[in-house]
Amino acid sequence: MSHIRKGLYLSCALTLLIWLNYLFLHEEMLFVFLLFSLFFLLIALASRIDNVASANIKYKTGEATQVVDDELIHSVIFELQQFIHQEVDIVEKELLRTKMLVSDAVTGISESFKHLQNLSEEQQQMIQVLISQSGSMGDGKGASLDSFVADSNKTLDDFVGVIINTSKQSLETMVYTDDMVAQFDSIFKLLSQVEGLASQTNLLALNAAIEAARAGEAGRGFAVVANEVRSLSVGSTDLNEDIRTEINKAKGIIAKLRQSVEIMASADMTSTLEAKDKMIVMMSHVEDVNNQTNQSVEELAIIAPKITEAVSVGVRSLQFEDLTRQSLESLQMNVSSLHEISDALATFDKNPDIAIHQQLIKLKTTCQQVYYETRQSEDSRSVKQLNMDEGEIELF
Amino acid sequence: MTVSSKFSADAKQFVIAIDQRFDFSLHQQFREAYNSVTNQGLKYILDLSQTEYMDSSALGMILLLKDHVQLYSGSLTISKPSETVNKILKIAQFQRLMTIE
Numbered sequence: 424m425s426h427i428r429k430g431l432y433l434s435c436a437l438t439l440l441i442w443l444n445y446l447f448l449h450e451e452m453l454f455v456f457l458l459f460s461l462f463f464l465l466i467a468l469a470s471r472i473d474n475v476a477s478a479n480i481k482y483k484t485g486e487a488t489q490v491v492d493d494e495l496i497h498s499v500i501f502e503l504q505q506f507i508h509q510e511v512d513i514v515e516k517e518l519l520r521t522k523m524l525v526s527d528a529v530t531g532i533s534e535s536f537k538h539l540q541n542l543s544e545e546q547q548q549m550i551q552v553l554i555s556q557s558g559s560m561g562d563g564k565g566a567s568l569d570s571f572v573a574d575s576n577k578t579l580d581d582f583v584g585v586i587i588n589t590s591k592q593s594l595e596t597m598v599y600t601d602d603m604v605a606q607f608d609s610i611f612k613l614l615s616q617v618e619g620l621a622s623q624t625n626l627l628a629l630n631a632a633i634e635a636a637r638a639g640e641a642g643r644g645f646a647v648v649a650n651e652v653r654s655l656s657v658g659s660t661d662l663n664e665d666i667r668t669e670i671n672k673a674k675g676i677i678a679k680l681r682q683s684v685e686i687m688a689s690a691d692m693t694s695t696l697e698a699k700d701k702m703i704v705m706m707s708h709v710e711d712v713n714n715q716t717n718q719s720v721e722e723l724a725i726i727a728p729k730i731t732e733a734v735s736v737g738v739r740s741l742q743f744e745d746l747t748r749q750s751l752e753s754l755q756m757n758v759s760s761l762h763e764i765s766d767a768l769a770t771f772d773k774n775p776d777i778a779i780h781q782q783l784i785k786l787k788t789t790c791q792q793v794y795y796e797t798r799q800s801e802d803s804r805s806v807k808q809l810n811m812d813e814g815e816i817e818l819f
Numbered sequence: 820m821t822v823s824s825k826f827s828a829d830a831k832q833f834v835i836a837i838d839q840r841f842d843f844s845l846h847q848q849f850r851e852a853y854n855s856v857t858n859q860g861l862k863y864i865l866d867l868s869q870t871e872y873m874d875s876s877a878l879g880m881i882l883l884l885k886d887h888v889q890l891y892s893g894s895l896t897i898s899k900p901s902e903t904v905n906k907i908l909k910i911a912q913f914q915r916l917m918t919i920e
Contacts (some may be wrong), residue, residue, distance in 0.1 A: 580912065584912075587911055589875070591879035591882045593876070594883055688846075689874045696906055
């Protein structure tokens with residue numbers, strides 16, 4: 424525009440010179456020269472104005488008169504290109520970093536979920552083993568603790584039965600022993616009678632000896648017989664005494680027998696009572712333990728599928744990584760679009776020969792093209808995007 | 820430490836009462852108390868309300884009494900045993916053999 428202004432000042436100066444020549448010099452050659460100069464200058468200006476006007480119309484800015492320096496445009500566009508390039512580079516780097524971070528984190532989380540599930544299964548199996556072992560006594564025959572306690576209880580009852588029977592039998596033995604003692608007493612009575620007989624015999628022998636002495640020589644033989652009878656009665660008394668002693672010994676043995684039968688018969692039941700009480704406590708304890716174990720098994724049976732369910736939900740939730748990756752890839756596409764714009768801006772500086780408005784038009788076309796491309800890919804992307812809850816469960 | 824026995828007024832029941840300790844030392848007295856009683860269908864009542872201690876020989880004696888009672892088609896009831904005595908009777912499972920009240 425400054426060229427046009429200079430041209431107009433020059434044409435004004437030429438017109439003033441023509442007027443000066445016409446009024447004071449009257450030089451015909453100078454007049455013709457000045458007039459021609461003015462003519463060509465005006466033609467040149469007219470063409471220049473035409474260019475500027477047509478350019479203003481094409482930009483449709485409504486400010487046809489606005490004057491912009493080409494250098495300024497170049498510098499502004501250069502700065503803009505530099506700025507966009509830098510920002511886009513940063514965004515691209517951050518995108519890559521985010522993608523890697525998300526991918527690493529998801530791999531780690533899914534592995535730990537998998538591990539968690541395995542551990543839970545292992546735990547469940549161990550608990551099952553533990554439960555089956557706690558029920559049995561470990562002899563491999565499936566004898567359970569409660570059956571052991573029941574057996575012990577039965578054994579105790581049998582034991583009590585044996586004790587009572589022993590007592591009963593001992594008491595019966597006692598009756599027979601008492602009868603035997605009574606028999607001994609009657610033997611003693613008989614022995615007394617035998618003793619009486621012996622003493623009577625002794626007395627008779629004594630009388631016979633006296634009568635034999637009175638008879639003198641004639642009774643001598645009879646005296647010998649009487650003496651023999653007397654010694655027999657004394658022997659009989661000695662024998663009786665021996666029998667009495669032996670039977671008394673037998674009575675002493677029977678007294679000892681009574682003592683041992685008494686010990687056999689009278690067992691103290693206190694320890695048995697205590698054992699029975701302990702057995703009752705133990706049975707109720709075993710029952711409690713059984714109930715508790717059963718309850719724990721039921722609770723564990725509920726918890727195990729809950730853990731599996733929670734892990735499944737976690738694994739399903741991890742599919743956000745897939746969606747995030749899609750989003751990030753789409754963002755990368757947007758960034759590459761920005762790169763295209765940036766490259767188009769870079770051509771401004773490289774081609775100073777092409778007219779600025781043509782370059783701007785080219786830039787505009789590029790922008791529109793990139794805009795449509797981005798729009799299209801955005802549309803297809805929104806169709807592909809899925810809801811996370813609808814995804815299949817997939818272990819990474 | 821004695822055993823007392825008597826017939827009821829109508830002579831249908833025969834009551835044997837035991838003192839504090841019911842053990843082997845009573846076996847002769849106990850046997851003598853019932854041995855001469857031979858009435859048919861008699862109701863025997865063993866009164867243990869005073870008894871505090873009982874050993875296995877007492878259980879044996881009761882079983883012998885039971886045999887005697889059965890021999891004469893009678894019935895045997897153990898009357899008012901203390902808590903300890905009742906426990907011993909339960910362990911011996913006497914409630915299956917006779918009435919305990």
